[in-house]
Amino acid sequence: MPRTARWKIQHLNPAQIVLIGFxxxxxxxxxxxxxxISSRTGEVTPFVDSLFTATSATCVTGLVVYDTWxxxxxxxxxxxxxxxxxxxxxxxxxxxAAAMVSGKRIxxxxxxxxxxxxxxxxxxxxxRLTTFILRAxxxxxxxxxxxxxxxxxxxxxVLRGIWFSIFHSVSAxxxxxxxxxxxxxxxxxxxxxxxxxxxxxxxxLLITIGGLGFFTWHDMLTHKLRVRQYRLQTKIVLxxxxxxxxxxxxxxxxxxxxxxxxxxxxxxxxILGALFSSITPxxxxxxxxxxxxxxxxxxxxxxxxxxxxxxxxxxxxxxxTTSLAVVLLSARATLLRRDxxxxxxxxxxxxxLRSAVTLFVLYGTLLLTGTMLxxxxxxxxxxxxxxxxxxxxxxxxxTLNLTPTxxxxxxxxxxxxxxxxxxxxxxxxxxxxxxRYRTMAQLPQEKLTVG
Numbered sequence: 001m002p003r004t005a006r007w008k009i010q011h012l013n014p015a016q017i018v019l020i021g022f023x024x025x026x027x028x029x030x031x032x033x034x035x036x037i038s039s040r041t042g043e044v045t046p047f048v049d050s051l052f053t054a055t056s057a058t059c060v061t062g063l064v065v066y067d068t069w070x071x072x073x074x075x076x077x078x079x080x081x082x083x084x085x086x087x088x089x090x091x092x093x094x095x096x097a098a099a100m101v102s103g104k105r106i107x108x109x110x111x112x113x114x115x116x117x118x119x120x121x122x123x124x125x126x127x128r129l130t131t132f133i134l135r136a137x138x139x140x141x142x143x144x145x146x147x148x149x150x151x152x153x154x155x156x157x158v159l160r161g162i163w164f165s166i167f168h169s170v171s172a173x174x175x176x177x178x179x180x181x182x183x184x185x186x187x188x189x190x191x192x193x194x195x196x197x198x199x200x201x202x203x204x205l206l207i208t209i210g211g212l213g214f215f216t217w218h219d220m221l222t223h224k225l226r227v228r229q230y231r232l233q234t235k236i237v238l239x240x241x242x243x244x245x246x247x248x249x250x251x252x253x254x255x256x257x258x259x260x261x262x263x264x265x266x267x268x269x270x271i272l273g274a275l276f277s278s279i280t281p282x283x284x285x286x287x288x289x290x291x292x293x294x295x296x297x298x299x300x301x302x303x304x305x306x307x308x309x310x311x312x313x314x315x316x317x318x319x320x321t322t323s324l325a326v327v328l329l330s331a332r333a334t335l336l337r338r339d340x341x342x343x344x345x346x347x348x349x350x351x352x353l354r355s356a357v358t359l360f361v362l363y364g365t366l367l368l369t370g371t372m373l374x375x376x377x378x379x380x381x382x383x384x385x386x387x388x389x390x391x392x393x394x395x396x397x398x399t400l401n402l403t404p405t406x407x408x409x410x411x412x413x414x415x416x417x418x419x420x421x422x423x424x425x426x427x428x429x430x431x432x433x434x435x436r437y438r439t440m441a442q443l444p445q446e447k448l449t450v451g
Contacts, residue, residue: 019423022058022087026419029054029083038076045071048408055415057083059422060315062177062285062397063388063414065404069182074163080178081167087422088174088210088315089137133214137173140209144202145169151198156183172206175315177285177397187401190276194288195269200276207284208245211310212237232346233322237311240321241282244308248278248301261293281305283316285397292400299387299400306394307363317395317421319363323356330356363421366393370417374410392417 033050036042045053049065056063057080068077145165153161164180171178177189184192193199209217216237223229230238253274257265265273276288281302291302309318329341330353341348370389375382384402391398392414403414 018090022419022423025083025086026051026054026058029058029079032079033072033076035075038073038079039071040073048411052411052415053080054083055418056397057081057176057178058087059395059418060084060088060174060176060283060317061392061395061418061422062171063392063399063403063418064178064187064397065411067182067186068178069180070186077167077180081170084174084176084178085170088170088176089133129214129218132218136214136217140206141166141169141173144172144206147198147202151193151196168203169206172203172284172286173210173315175207175210175284175310175317175395177280179286187399187404190286190288191290194273194276195266197272200272200288203284203286204276204279207279207282207286208241211282211284211314211316212241213311213314215313216311232344232348233312235344236325237321240325241311244282244305244321245275245278248281248305249274251301252277252298256294256298257289259295262289265289277302278305281394281396281398283309283318283394283396285391287398291398296383299383302398303387303390306390306396306398307367309394309396317393317424319356319359323359326353326356327360363393366417366420370413373413374406377409377413378406380406388414389417393421395421 030047030050032038033053034045034047036044039045045066052063052065055061066072068080072080145162145168148165148168149161152164155161156164167178167180170176179189181188181190181192190200190203215231216234219231219234227235253270256262257270257274262270273289276286277291280286280288282305291299294302307318308324309320310316311321325343326341326348329343329348333339333341340350341353367386367389370393371382371386374380374385374389378385380402384400387398387400388402388406390396395418403411406414
C-alpha cells in the first residue's frame, strides 16, 4: 500500500473506518449484482436497483425491489448472503477474523476499531470476544439450518433444501429478512408456514438471539443462572426485550387476529402468528402473516417496534432497547422527583441519557423527513410510507408492498435511511465530528419552564 494511503488510514478514527468499510462492501456488492450472471434474465440489473439490494443486504434490512428467488440466480443469491453475513457481524469483525486465521498480529489500532465495530463496552479481551462471536454464530446458524432442513429437504429436494436452510438460517440470525420463498409466491416471505414450528420456530429463536446482542448472551453463558451477577446492561436488555415481545404478542392475539380478516387462522396459527409478529419487527423483516391486512393500530404497533429495534452490540438496528429503557427510567425519576436514574441498585450516568435522547431525536427526525419526502415524490399514503421508512431506518425489512412501486428518487432515500440505520446515529456523529471541545469555563445558568 502506498505511504500516502497508509497515512490517511492511520489518521481515520474508528467510526470513520467502520463507515468506509460498509460503504466499500456496498459498492462491491452493487458491482457484482449488476453482472449478467447475477440475474435470471442474463441482463444487467440497473445500478440503483443493485445498489438498493446491496445496501439492504449489507445493512441487514430486507427491503427489496425484486423478489430474491425470481430475479437473482444462485450466484446473485450467494453474493446477497455473503453481504448479509459480513454486514450482520460487521465488516471489521470479519476482516479481523481473516487476519486471525492467517496468523497476522492484531495491533492496538485494530482492537480499537473492533471495539467500535461491535459496540464493545471495553477494549480488554476484545479478540477473545470476537472469537467467541464467530464460533457461536457458526454453531447457531448450523444448528438452525439442520432444523429447517427437516422441512425444506423433503419439499425442495436435498441440494435445494440445504441451500434454503442455510440461506434462511443466516438471514434470520443476522436479522436480515431476505428469503427465497418466491418459489411459493413472489414477495410471500414465510406466509406459507404460519403454523409450522419447524420453520417459524428456529427463525424466531435466531431473530431473538441475534437481536439480544453478543455481550448479553456472553454474559448469560458466563454466569449461567446466577442472575444477580449479570451486568446492568444484560438485565435491562432481557427485561425490555421480554416486554417488547410479550405485550405486542398479546395485542396481536387478542385483538388484531380476532377480526374477520383472520378468521381462517387456527388457534395454533394465531399463537405462532402473534408471537412471530411481535418478534420480527425487531429487526428481522420476515413475516408469517400478510401485514397488508393489518389495520391502522396494528401498523402503528409495528412502526414503534421497528424504530426501537434490538439491543446494543447485536445484528439488529433501531434506537436499541437500552435507549428506550433509559428514557423510561428518566421519566420515572422525574415523576418521583429523583435527581438521578437508578436501576437494579446501580446509578446511570447522565451522559447515557443524553445519548439516548439524541438517538430518539435523530431517528425521529429522519423518519419524519423521509416520510415527507417520499410522500411528496410518489404521492403515496402517509401510513404506508411511514411504515417503509421505519422499516428502512430500523433495518427491519418489513413492507406493505410499497417499496417495489416507488420511484428511483424514493429508493435513494430509503438507501440512505438503511445505511444510517445500520451504522447507528452515534457512530455517524462520531465519524463526522472533529472531536469534543473541552473547557473549564461554564456559562451562566438559567431555569427554563417545560410542560
